[in-house]
Amino acid sequence: MTNVPVLVGAAAVQVTAEPGDGLDCGSLLVEAARQALTDAAGTQLASHVDLVLVTRGLSMLDDGAARIADAIGSPEASVVAYEVGIPQQTLLNRAINAIRSGQARVVVVAGAETKRRDDLARRAGLTLPPPPPGPGRCDQLLAPEGEIVARPEIDVGAVAPVQQYALIDSARRAAYGWSLAEHRDDIAELWESFNRVAASNLAAAFPAPQTKAELRDPSPTNRMLAFPYNKWHNSQWGVDQGSALVITSLEVARSCQIPSDRFVFPLVGVESSQSLSLSRRAEMHRWPAMSVLGAAAAEHLGWPLTEVDATELYSCFPAAVRVQQTELGLAPDAPATITGGMSFAGGPFNNFVFQATVAMVQRLRSQTATTGLVTAVSGLLTKPGLAVWSTRRPDGEVLIADLAEQAAAVTETVPIDDEPAGPGTVASYTVVPVDEVPSRVVAIIDLDSGARAVAAVTDTALGQRVVEEEFIGARVAVTGRHFEL
Helix, strand or coil: CCCCEEEEEEEEEECCCCCCCCCCHHHHHHHHHHHHHHHHCCCCCHHHEEEEEEECCCCCCCCHHHHHHHHCCCCCCEEEEECCCCCHHHHHHHHHHHHHCCCCCEEEEEEEEEHHHHHHHHHCCCCCCCCCCCCCCCCEEECCCCCCCCHHHHHCCCCCHHHHHHHHHHHHHHHHCCCHHHHHHHHHHHHHHHHHHHHCCCCCCCCCCCCHHHHHCCECCECEEECCEEHHHCCCCCCEEEEEEEEEEHHHHHHCCCCHHHCEEEEEEEECCCCCCHHHECCCCCCHHHHHHHHHHHHHHCCCHHHCCEEECCCCCHHHHHHHHHHHCCCCCCCCCCCCCCCCCCCCCCCHHHHHHHHHHHHHHCCCCCEEEEEEEECCCCEEEEEEEECCCCCCCCEEEECHHHHHHHCCECCECCCCEEEEEEEEEEEEEECCEEEEEEEEEEECCCCEEEEEEECHHHHHHHCCCCCCCCEEEEECCEEEC
């Protein structure tokens, strides 16, 4: 058996400061890494770090990994940055592979976002001091491949994640035959359950209790963003949150005298790098790629994912959670979060999977669970990731794999008509407010020709009507990026 990978250090850092204060993104990354190394409670562990992997987020910081390497006293470590659009599971898988192949002794994986700090300063009219000069070093800057959003979706302005996930959720409603009221109830009930978990999470950024009624319908404190979603259905990225994980081999961990109660072992780390935009998916309410990952994980483990002790499903929007539950065979009323999710625990833009993994490590170490499932979502239900962690050493190799080919094989597609003209049927839609009034209707339309179209119309009367009456199944005429009844 190759080197046994083990996670030995985990730390999440959340900064709350007055306007003009706080840590810049690079400093937050360094602080998270330092705390994660301290958490491992070993000797000379930092001097063995030879690979640092960091997500590049809103700060657009290229040299975050090098800042960590220099700060911890390992300036010779390889330093790599990953752009938005690459699943955070990819970094974890690379770290695990580097350890078990012997290419690295200790790997630090980290991410941080400081949008709250930036927003507070902007609202107060303050200019933040520039961050301290960094080393400017990045051995690799990796960018995602493939189409995340199709050109017609861009043309009608349906690029924002809240619109895309609203379209997915509306397609779910149609697939399951729910009324608009039943659908709103389901969203509110799910998010109320997440909010209850956040209320008991001391690290949650937005733990204030919210009831199903408060979450269900638009209000001055919960404005509509894209029907059926309101503000608090959206991942809240206005946070200053960073996290870091330290992964090494069992041999190095023992040589550094790390206590065994720090050990958490990866059992599975699977992902799919297949990239397919929403309007090209025949079944917009499904995510076959995540089903492929779940099946592979269960086969490797020898038991179904329903038997995992603790679960944290990526929760950028309600649709993401519900679709994952379906594809992974998890009960819709089973606990889906240990943090409270991205609306209430906080949703750092390109870092939440690491935050969630830190929470899972803490749960496993507390001995209230033996195994934990953490999922990742990149893009718009585009590239899934799935990890299973355990306090028990695996009997064999950890499963690390990119299952893109298998995902593509089971994902049915439809062609997009780039210049559509003719009749069709609304397959999904959302409504976006204009000046707080539901006005712009964006629709994905199944044309009679067999192709798909993405079209929109700004019509206040129609917008107000279709947030109260079902529009899926309506017949429309499409001309280019415009439709009419």
